[in-house]
Amino acid sequence: MPSAVALSPDALTPDEFTARLRALAPRYWDRHPFHLRLHEGRLTAHELRLWAANRWYYQRAIPRKDAAILSNCPDVDVRRAWRERIVWHDGxxxxxxxxxxxxxxxxxxxxxxxxxxxxxHVLPGTRFAVDAYVTFARTRPWVEAVASGLTEMFSRDLMARRLADMRLHYPWIAEEGFAYFTARLGVVADEGKSTVDIVVRHCRTRGQQEAAVAALAFKCDVLRGLLDAVDYHCAGGSS
Known part of the structure; x- marks a missing residue:
């Protein structure tokens, strides 16, 4: 791995920068009302189906987002590591x-x-949020696009809880339906750590660090925007 460029005088230390990123945890979608109802077993089968169909639109966009990062990234070591993510999603x-x-x-x-x-079944709000995320990855500096994926820092505990709660509250869902969560639990912690390492190593100025924090905040808004669309529809709002 090439040696890191020195931090600029006004830059946050790696620990300070990482703390700024982790401080965005309250903006993650684990606390969204729709997710709370999901974990409490209060969703109807129709609501679960709408959630799954809209979340699919996000899932199918992830490899395209990652491909955009690859196309913009000049660092061969990052590209080698990042391309595995496309394979994980696409097979x-x-x-x-x-x-x-x-x-x-x-x-x-x-x-x-x-x-x-x-x-x-994909709602306009879902389509708008997810398409904005792919556009962000394609048009912003590659390290900002990588930073937007740091929601991985917050996702492992949520995923483990979701798997347990869905098995408990929705026993009519066949076990093979949980394959995504069981497989993802095995990789998300390592991916989250490697993403933090990449962002910390390549954001060497205060401006780059602030842009990375903003990118992660944007991604949190994308995820919550998706759930806002589903939640509003389930509450009887027009689509």
């Missing part, structure tokens, strides 16, 4: 990968594969 062949596992969840809650893939 090496048809029928494999995280996206396929999410489709299995959608089927387990009662959706057909066809209605998920044709996106008939």
């Amino acid at each position: 090496d062949r048809p029928g494999e990968g995280g996206a396929e596992d999410w489709l299995r969840l959608a089927e387990a809650v009662g959706l057909s594969r066809e209605e998920v893939l044709d996106e008939r």
Whole structure:
């Protein structure tokens, strides 16, 4: 790995910078009212299906977001590490990968594969938020796009709790429907640490650090915007 460029005089120390990033945890979507109802077992089957279909639109965008980062990143070491994320989601062949596992969840809650893939249930708010995220990754400096993915720092505990709560409160969901969560739990902690390392190593000025914090805040808003759209629809709002 190439040696890091020295920090500029006004830059935060690595520990201070990391603390600024972690301080955004309250903006993560784990505290969104829709997620709270999901974990409490208060969603109807229809609401679970709407959530799964809209979350699919986000899942299918992740490899395109990661490909945009690769196309903008001049650092070969980062590219080597980052391309594994695309493989994880897309798989090496048809029928494999995280996206396929999410489709299995959608089927387990009662959706057909066809209605998920044709996106008939995707709400305008979901589409707007997710498309904005892909555009951000394509048009902003690559390290800001990487920083936007630091929601991984907050996701492992939420994912473990979701798996336990969904098994408890929605026993009608077949176990194979949880393949996405069980597989993701095995990689998200390591991915989160490697992402922090990349961002800290490459943000050497205060301006770069502030841009990275803003990028993570933006990603939190994207995720909450997706749930806002689903929650509003479930409450009877027009789409």
